[in-house]
Amino acid sequence: MPDLRDILRRGARPLTALPVLAATAIAALAQGAVVEGQVFDDAGRPVPGVVVQVVAQQAGFLQRLTGKPPRATEVGRAVTDDSGLFRIELPSAPLHGRLFAWCGATGPWDGLRYERPAPRDITRDLRRGHASVVFRLPDAHAWAELRREIDRAGGPESARGRILRHHGLPPERVVGLDGREEWIYPGVTYVFSGGELVETRGGPAVVRARAGAEGR
Incomplete structure (x- = not known):
């Protein structure tokens, strides 16, 4: 049998000339299939306002051959409540491919505070009609240092603390001969x-200098 990659390079039609080598799996969902769970941080505290999605990933024949990423289609989503809880009711129609729960892949995300967790394969559970998923969000790599800087700056409600919490650690700090410090x-x-804070240049800025402070 000729090599399939050679056939593709010559522009032939391998799907008509050769038997199908792999079929796309179908996740036949039970009527009223549900995904529910909770999102916590590393300390076990619930995290509200996080988008959780159920995504069908279909790796077709040519995608597996060429190494391209599988097609991903969202089939349901929810936002965690104040207790970090979420519930997603899925359509009863058959879905092609494998099903994954994604956390924080879209919507608002506090990337200074958390790393995104890996998706969870929930295909087998959903064939039985129900999947329970708990996501624990690990701290971002630089969070410990950033938190110390915020504390030294006077806390998260101070001007410096708000800037640090919004932007992260400044990529560059400059102290002039007059003692003024630029972030x-x-x-x-x-x-x-x-x-x-006596001056703000550019924008958008999370904090502006108070009236009368600029020019000091």
Whole structure:
């Protein structure tokens, strides 16, 4: 039998010339299939406002041959409540491919605080009509250092703390001969004098200098 890759390079039609080598699995969902669960942080606290999706990934014959990523189609989603709970009711129609629960792949995401967890394969559970999923969000790599900086800056409600919590650690800090310190982020710069925010250049800025403070 000729090599299938050679046939493709010559522009032949392997699907008509050769037997089908792999078939796409079908996840036949039970009537009223449900995915539910909870999202926690590393300390076991519930995380509200996180988007959880159920995604069907279909790896077709040519995709497996060429190594391209499988096609992904969202079939349901929910947002975690104040207790970190979510519930997704899925359509009863057959879905092609394998089914995964994704956490934080879309919607608002606190990337300074959390790493995104790996998707969970829930295909087998959903064939029985119900899947329970618990996501635990690991701390972001730089979160410990950022949290210490926020504490040293006066806490998350201080001007410096709010800037750090929104932008993260500044990529560049410059202290002038006059003692003014600049925190330089892409598109926006914050200038401090004596610990007070006195100037903001560019934007959008999470905090602006108070009226009368600029120019000090």
